[in-house]
Amino acid sequence: MATLPPTVLNWQSVFNMYLVLGVSGAIFAYGLMFFYILNGRRKSSTGGMGVRGGGRGNLLTLIVVTGIVIAAFIAGVEGNSFMWNSPQNLPTLTITVHAYQWGWNFTYPNGYTSTDTLTVPANTTVILNVTSEDVFHDLGIPMFDVKADAIPGQWDALWFVATQTGIYPYAIRCYELCGVGHAYMTANLTVLTPSEFSFWYAHHGST
């Protein structure tokens, strides 16, 4: 039960690779810089103006960096396709989200709406179809590493699978400046077990 959500696992696998590449690149660059500085401090001032070529050295940098960047790109593309395709092997719940100044309106398939709390079942693919009624907003759920822009006149989508039940206050936030209420444009997230959710859902229907 305590496994991480798949979107988070996907995010972390790409992140970790970038982190390794980035940190090693940074260590190399800082190391080289400090080596040259310390070395250059020891040189005598009577050496005169050195003249450096360097076309080949830069070509070498180009080749090595291109290789690294292509690796990063491929990892990114794999992560993207996971993020853009919701899993088919789990039950699916699709919820419509209307963003407005300043809040979220979650509409369930049975017509039930809520503005302060998004209630979802665990281990279910939850798809949020997001749009806006007024200005540009962005719905983000940091605990799942997912986001979707809420754009007036357009439908954007994201998916996640919650793996841990619980009540998460302010788990949903707006990530695009949308006016004076931007800071307060939050919503809570409640994750129930599938059976709890069925019970809850049956008692919050349109009837």
Add this chain to the structure above:
Amino acid sequence: MLERKRLYPTLWFALSVVALGVTSVAMVVFNHSGMVARLTYAELLIVWAGLLLVYFIVERPFIGSLPKTVGSWTKRWLTTTNHKDIGLLYIVTSLFFAFVGGALAELMRTQLMVPDNKFLTPIAYNQAVTIHGLVMVLWFLSPLAFGFANYIVPLQIRAKDLAFPRLNALSYWLYLASGVAAALAFFLPGGNLNGGWTFYAPLSSSQFMPGPGPTLGLMGALMLIASVTISTVNFLVTIVWLRAPEITWAKLPMFSWFILITVIQMLLAFPALFGAMLMLAVDRIAGTLYFTSVSGGAALLWDNMFWFFGHPEVYIVLLPALGVLAEVVPVFSGSTLYGRRSVLIAVFALALPLGMLVWGHHMYMTTIPDVEKEVFEFGTDAISIPFIVTIFAVIRTLGGGRVRLSTPMLFALGAISVFILGGITGLFLAAPVLDAAYRGSYFVVAHFHYIMAGTTMFGLFSALYYWFPRMTGRMYDEALGKAHFALTFVALNITYFPMFIVGEMPRRIFTYNVESWGLPNFVATIGAYVLGLVQVLLVYNLVKSSVRGPRAPADPWGAGTPEWSAEEPTTVVLGVGSNPIHKSSPTTPTEGGRVAQVERYPPSLVVLEHVSIRPVTLSVGVLLSLLGLALLDYDRFGLPFVALGVATVVYALLGWVLDPSGEGEADRLVGAWPFDRISKIKLGVWAFLLSEIILFGGVLTADAYVRMSDPSVWPAPGTLHPISLGAISTFILLSSSPAAYMALSSIRRGSVRGMVGWLSVALALGAAFDSIEFYEWGQLFSKGLMPWTNNALSAYYFTVGLHATHVLIGLIIMGYLITRGLSGGITQRNHEAVEAFGIFWSFVDAVWVFIFAFFFLL
């Protein structure tokens, strides 16, 4: 009878006093109770008082005993067109705007210091966050870089000045006036812009951000872009054209190279923003629908247009700083730049095409197709390659010789250090999957502050210390400089590194209620206070050293680049009066001794070729007109402002074209591949037209986008107005192009009469064209078809109006050419103006073909 010299100042004084009095009386008598009305009156009073203040500054009626050099001092700085003076003005003004942007940042950091703070209201915070971003990027970093460019580039290429010195002065004064406009906006109803520096549609529309304040802020930005465009053309022509024969491309110093690459990128990026902001301004003032119409795809239209400019802008700001690194690091490493030519190739590739292929990475979470997102991901990954090549070349330069750690070098090394961190985090942001966590969060804020406030600011501070001896003739205080570096470097990291730690906190929220975000925010705020405070060291050092610093040797760093060896005279010659005064020998005062010799200024401030007050007047006129237009948004009160502003603009322009310019001197011919056979002015016109192509291309693309998003309202061809009339007007306009060509060919043969005749024909045809366009508008208005009726009409009015304005400008230029021709100002050997006009006019005609096809035929 007042003598003529006293007449204008006295009139100025009388008018401002009367206006001040009338406005105060009106304010009391009409007893406006509304907040908005009172604010408007207050704004008016500020403007009148400002005008009055100018009188007192320039004329100083009560302190006539002051030495006359002080008056010359004011006039000198108001009327100078010398590139060094303009450079210094840019540097000082941009540092002032850094203070403005910094003060706003301190307000924001104070608000965010602890959770649930109540220091600022949400609207105040939103204004602060917006103007902080705009001011720091557009009014501080870029202008500071171009202050150095103004001062240093002509020296590095051994030119006497920029290609168009008066236009250069105009750039500066427009820049200053645009900053004033953006600052005045705080005090207008509606407050300043408050949608973030990206002002996403439709939040920036009148519906969600009402009032003249935001409109004026927007006008300020538009004015700034006009200034930037003029500058861009000027620098491009200068570097291509005015290089001394010995400064070949291969010998061009790196800073000038980087400025050249920067202006090329500016030429491509800024017109797109100009188009978008113009649409937004017209939306707000005249009611078109570009960024309000949901069915027209407003939000994504703005996203695309803004970021098409917005991401290249990052490189526009960054490249001059990298140019400084490429200049400073070799000098202090006792070496030449490692792989100079390959670095240049990399930076060119970075600016073009890669820089133009990355804007979509700001739109990963929007609804653009996934394939597009991956193309932009690839572009963003790819652009890191030339950056890494460049930065490694700079690092390897360090290995060339003995490293000296003077203040400029310390700042350069600091820039490299923070660039490594900022650049690597940029790679993270290139991946859409990772962006799902980062978009709109403090991780992004931390990243771009490492690039902007870190790399760019350090690079430019390095330039400030490096060229300080060149600009003042004195050395700065080295110990203070090193202390300034150490404290700034530490404070910068204390400020921005915690923002990586609160990476999940949304940007631009004015408060938060999460306990765990408290500590990093607290630390960041302390860092921001220190960062702001230690800049006192910089200001103190600059001021103190420029007055009392030890004299600097000719080339204190042993750099050997041309700017350190240029000779220059030591006397400043100033004309008194508004007309440009041609350089005269310093020892022969003209006009009965009214030329002041100012010898106490350091040698860097040199002989003025000519002076002109027109740039100042013109900028003030534009400022007043725009203020009036913004006020119209709220009240008819704007009309007098518009009238006054337009009158000032006309007065300044008339003076401008009638003044002898001193810019007509024969061009120096150098082997300027690929421009062997092109004149200075023509190259300027072509460069300007390139930006016009981007502008019209952007507008027509936006029209096409609106049309594809909402094809249903688009009228079938011939229903809006008869195709036949459109075809006739097209025919009329197109036939004016050959007439303009005939005018050129006449003057080439030496026939002034022929030229005047053909120009009159072209003028008549152009006027007929514009009349038909406005007749058609009248027809539509009478049918109740307004710009806000639907998307199609909105696009039609805007695009045709933009084009008709260009035609109108062409008509004015033709009127000017005819007048000059009749008075003998254009001859067989001096007809460049006619040729330049012909190029512009052909372009205007050619654009119409596209507009006609789009709105009348398709």
